[in-house]
Amino acid sequence: METLAKWKIRIKDLLDSTEYDIPVILRGWVKTRRGSKKFSFVEVNDGSTLHNIQVIADCNLPNYSDIEKLTAGCSIRVEGKLVKSPAKGQNVEVQADKISVYGWADPEKYPLQKKATSREFLRQIAHLRPRTKTFGAVFRVRNILACAVHKFFQDRGFVYVHTPIITSSDCEGGAEMFQVSTLDYDNPPVKDGIVDFSQDFFGKSAKLTVSGQLEGELFATALMDIYTFGPTFRAENSQTPRHLAEFWMVEPEMAFCDFEENIILAEDFLKYILNYVLENCEEDLLFLGKRNEVDVLKQLKKVVDSQFNKITYTEAVELLKNSGKSFEYPADWGKDLQTEHEKYLAEEKFHGPVVVTDFPKEIKAFYMRLNDDEKTMRAMDILLPGIGEIIGGSQREERLDFLQDRIKEMGFNEDDYWWYLDIRRFGTVPHAGFGVGFERVLQFVTGMSNIRDVIPFPRVPNNAEF
RNA sequence: UCCGGUGUGGCGCAGUGGCAGCGCAAACGGCUGUUAACCGUUGGGUCGUAGGUUCGAAUCCUACCACCGGAGCCA
Numbered sequence: 001m002e003t004l005a006k007w008k009i010r011i012k013d014l015l016d017s018t019e020y021d022i023p024v025i026l027r028g029w030v031k032t033r034r035g036s037k038k039f040s041f042v043e044v045n046d047g048s049t050l051h052n053i054q055v056i057a058d059c060n061l062p063n064y065s066d067i068e069k070l071t072a073g074c075s076i077r078v079e080g081k082l083v084k085s086p087a088k089g090q091n092v093e094v095q096a097d098k099i100s101v102y103g104w105a106d107p108e109k110y111p112l113q114k115k116a117t118s119r120e121f122l123r124q125i126a127h128l129r130p131r132t133k134t135f136g137a138v139f140r141v142r143n144i145l146a147c148a149v150h151k152f153f154q155d156r157g158f159v160y161v162h163t164p165i166i167t168s169s170d171c172e173g174g175a176e177m178f179q180v181s182t183l184d185y186d187n188p189p190v191k192d193g194i195v196d197f198s199q200d201f202f203g204k205s206a207k208l209t210v211s212g213q214l215e216g217e218l219f220a221t222a223l224m225d226i227y228t229f230g231p232t233f234r235a236e237n238s239q240t241p242r243h244l245a246e247f248w249m250v251e252p253e254m255a256f257c258d259f260e261e262n263i264i265l266a267e268d269f270l271k272y273i274l275n276y277v278l279e280n281c282e283e284d285l286l287f288l289g290k291r292n293e294v295d296v297l298k299q300l301k302k303v304v305d306s307q308f309n310k311i312t313y314t315e316a317v318e319l320l321k322n323s324g325k326s327f328e329y330p331a332d333w334g335k336d337l338q339t340e341h342e343k344y345l346a347e348e349k350f351h352g353p354v355v356v357t358d359f360p361k362e363i364k365a366f367y368m369r370l371n372d373d374e375k376t377m378r379a380m381d382i383l384l385p386g387i388g389e390i391i392g393g394s395q396r397e398e399r400l401d402f403l404q405d406r407i408k409e410m411g412f413n414e415d416d417y418w419w420y421l422d423i424r425r426f427g428t429v430p431h432a433g434f435g436v437g438f439e440r441v442l443q444f445v446t447g448m449s450n451i452r453d454v455i456p457f458p459r460v461p462n463n464a465e466f
Numbered sequence: 467u468c469c470g471g472u473g474u475g476g477c478g479c480a481g482u483g484g485c486a487g488c489g490c491a492a493a494c495g496g497c498u499g500u501u502a503a504c505c506g507u508u509g510g511g512u513c514g515u516a517g518g519u520u521c522g523a524a525u526c527c528u529a530c531c532a533c534c535g536g537a538g539c540c541a
Contacts, residue, residue, distance in 0.1 A: 034500055041500050054501075071492085087499050107492055108476080115490050115502070117477055120533060175540075211541095236539055237467065249541060328537085339537075389541065437541030450534090462532080 010048035014082055017092060024082045024094060026053065027102075029131060030074040033067075040067055042099075044076065047136055050287050054093040055080065066101060072112060073105030073131070119453055126457050126466050134291055137284035138446055138454055141277060145442055148276035149229055149250050152269055158225040158252060163212030165231060168204050169416060176235040177207035178245075208233035211435060213251050214367070214420055217396060220253035220431055221423050227252040229438070237461050241450040242388065244439060246459040253433035259369070259378040259395040262432035263355055266382060266391050267308045269436070270353070275304045277445050285445070294386075294447035302352065303384070309350040312358045313337075313376065316345060323349070336363045337381075339388060346383040354383045366406045367420075368394040380434070387444045393434020400424040 009026060028046035035041050038059050043052035055078050057067045070076065080096040111117075111125050112132065122129040129135045150160070166180050182201040183189065189196040197205040212228040219226045232249040252265065277285065278300050289296040311319070320331035320341055325348075329338045337345075337356070345354045358376040361368075368377040382391035397403045403424055407414050414421070442454040452458035457466045 032502085034498090034503060036496090036498065036500090039499080041503095043501075052501095056499080085499090087501080089501050111476065113477060113491050115477070121477070123533090232541080234540075238539060239467090239534095240537085240539095241535080243540070247541070336539095392541065435541060440541055 011044065011046045011051070011053045012049035014053055014094070015049065015051055015090075015092060017082060020082060020084045020092070022082050023080070025077065025079050026055075026094065027077045028053075028075070030070050030072060030076060030105075032072055033070045035068075040064075040070070042067070042070055042076075042078075042096075044078065045131075045136075047130070047140075050133055050137060050283060051090075054085070054090055055096050055099070056093060057096045057099055061096065061099065063099070067099055069104075070101070071105060071107040071110070073107075073110040075102040075105075076100065077102065119450060123452060123458070130456070134288065135453070137288050138442075138448060139456065141281045141284050141288070141446055142442055142454065144277050144280045145273060145438070145445060146229075148273040148280075149227075149438070151276065152272045153225075153227045153252065156225065158227050159219070159223045161212075161216060161219045161223075161226045161228050162230065163209070163215040163219075163228045165209055165233075166202075166206050167209045167215075168202065168206050169214065169420075175210045176237075177210055178233050178235045180206045180208060210234055211249065211251065213253065213433065213435065216251055216253040216433065217431065218419070218423060220255045220433070221427070221429060224256070225252070225254045239461060241452070242440065242443075244451055244455060244458055244460060247451075247455065248438040250436040250438055251433060253431065255429050255431045257395075257432045258430055259357075259380070259432060262393055262395060262434060263308075263310070263357070263380055266380075266393060266434050266436075267353075267355070270382070270391070270441075271304050273441065274300045274445065278304065288446045288448070292447035292449065296445065296447045299386075299447075300445065306352045308353045308355050308382070310355045310357065311345070313356055313360065314358065316341070316356050319349065320344065334360050334362060342383050342388050346385045346388070352385065356381045356383065364394070366410045366412065367396050367403070369397045370402055370406070378432075384444055387440055389437075390440045390444065391434050391436050393432065395430065395432040398424055398428045398430050400428065 009024060011026060011028060014024060014026060026044065026046070028044040031043040031045050031052050033040055033042045040057045042055040042057055044055055045052045057064065061067060077100045078094060078096050079098040080094045082092055083095050085091060085093040112128055122132065122135065130139055153160070183195070183199070189199045200206070209232060211232060212230060216226055216228050228251045230248065231246055233246055235245065236243070254262070254265070278297065282297070285296050314333065316337065317331045317333045320327070323344065325344060327338065327340050329340070331337070331341055345356070346352070357380045358371060359379045360375060361370060361377050364377050364379045368379045370377055378395035380393050381389050384390045397406065400421065403421065404414060407417060439451050439454050442448070443451055446454060448454050452460060
C-alpha cells in the first residue's frame with residue numbers, strides 16, 4: 001500500500017522554522033499583493049495560522065505579468081527558498097523560484113477585502129468568512145475545544161454514544177420541535193380532521209431531537225459513564241445572540257452518580273476544556289480577545305482557577321430580594337430566574353461561575369429527581385458571567401413510582417415512555433448528567449458576542465443558507 | 467412573539483425637504499525591501515420594497531421585508 005511520506009507543509013510550520021535557506025513548497029490563498037515592475041510582495045495564508053507568509057516574486061519570473069495581477073482570494077502554489085527576512089515585520093519570507101496560479105478571484109466580484117468588514121455582512125457570505133483572520137481563529141479554536149471535550153471524557157473512561165437525531169419522543173414536552181416527514185405537504189393524508197402520520201415514513205410522527213439525554217440514560221445504565229456530542233434542534237422562534245435553531249450539545253450521563261458528584265464533574269469539565277484551549281490556542285485567543293475587546297485569556301484563567309460558587313434556588317431568591325436592586329421582574333419563589341437575575345448573581349454578586357441548585361419542581365423537567373421536601377428537584381444550572389446559563393443538569397428520578405406520578409402530573413402519556421420507564425423497572429440505579437451548550441462555551445472562550453459567529457453555518461429563524 | 471434601532475456604490479459610513487457625497491476596495495499610471503504601503507487619474511447608485519404627503523422626498527407619513535440589539539423560551 002502506498003503512503004504519503006510527508007503531508008503538506010503548512011505556513012505555520014514555515015513561520016516557526018529555525019532553519020533558513022532551505023527549499024520549500026507552499027500553497028494557499030493570496031491575502032494581498034503590493035509591489036512594482038521590479039518585484040512583488042505577495043502575502044499568502046493557508047488557514048494554519050493567523051499570520052501570512054511573505055513571498056517575494058522577482059520580475060525575472062517568467063509569468064511575472066500574471067503575478068502582478070494576483071489579488072486577494074487567488075489560490076497559488078509557490079516553490080522557492082525560505083530565507084531570513086531582511087526587513088521588519090517578519091522573521092522569515094520566501095524567495096519564489098516559481099509561482100503557479102490554481103484559481104483566480106475576480107477582484108471586482110470577490111467580496112472580502114483587506115479592510116475590516118462587519119460581522120453582519122460576513123454572515124451573508126458565510127461560505128467565504130472562514131478565510132478571514134477572525135473566523136479562521138474562531139474555527140481553529142472550535143476544533144481544539146471539541147478535541148478537549150473528547151479528551152476529558154475519554155481519559156475518564158466515558159463511552160461516546162451516538163444518540164439518534166430523528167426521534168419520535170417529545171423528550172421534555174417543552175421545546176418546539178422540527179417535524180421530519182416525507183408526506184406531501186400540499187396534500188397530506190388526513191384522518192379525523194388531522195394529518196395522519198401513520199402513513200408517514202416512520203409510521204408515526206417524527207421530529208428532530210431536542211436532546212439526546214433520554215437515550216443517553218439508556219446507555220449509561222449499561223456502559224456506566226457515557227457522553228453524547230452532537231447536533232441538537234430547537235424550533236423556538238428565538239432571536240437572540242445566544243440561541244440557534246441547530247446547535248451542538250455535550251451531554252454526559254453517569255450511572256451510580258449522585259447530585260453532588262454530578263456538579264463536581266461539571267465543574268472539572270468546564271475547567272479542563274477551558275484550560276485545554278488556553279494551552280493550545282493562546283495566539284488565536286489573544287487575537288480574538290483584541291478584536292472583541294474582551295480579555296479572554298484573563299477571563300478563562302479566572303474560571304480555571306476559581307472555586308465555583310454554589311447557592312440553592314431558595315437562597316438565590318432571598319439574596320435577590322434582599323439585594324437592594326430593583327429588577328424589572330422581582331424575584332419570587334416558584335418563578336424561574338430571569339436573565340437579569342442570573343446576570344446579577346454571576347456578574348455583580350459572585351463575579352464568577354455560579355451553580356444554582358434545587359429548583360422548584362414546577363419549573364423543571366419531569367425526569368429530575370424529587371427532593372425529600374417534595375417541592376424542589378435535584379436540578380442545577382451553571383451560570384457564567386457574560387454568557388448566562390451554560391450548563392443545565394440534574395440527578396435523574398430513578399424511582400419508578402415517583403417517575404410515573406410525575407409523568408401523570410405533567411399530563412404526558414406513560415405509554416410513550418415505556419422504554420424510559422423500563423430502565424427503572426430493571427436494575428434501576430441512581431444516575432445523573434448534564435447538558436452543555438457547545439457554542440455558548442465557545443462564545444465564552446472566544447469573546448464573540450453573537451453565537452452565529454461561532455458555528456460554521458448558523459441556522460436561525462429565517463435563515464438556513466449554505 | 468413583544469419592545470427599540472438600522473437599511474444610501476463591492477465594503478464602512480455622512481447626508482434629516484432643494485444638483486447623491488467621503489473613506490476603503492477596484493481599474494489605469496507612477497513610485498517604493500514593501501508590509502492596513504504611498505501618490506495621481508478613472509469608473510461605479512432604482513438611497514430595503516410598495517404606497518402616500520409635497521412644486522420637489524435618501525430625508526416626512528403608512529404598511530411590509532431584512533438585519534442588529536433587549537425581553538421571553540433555553541444550551
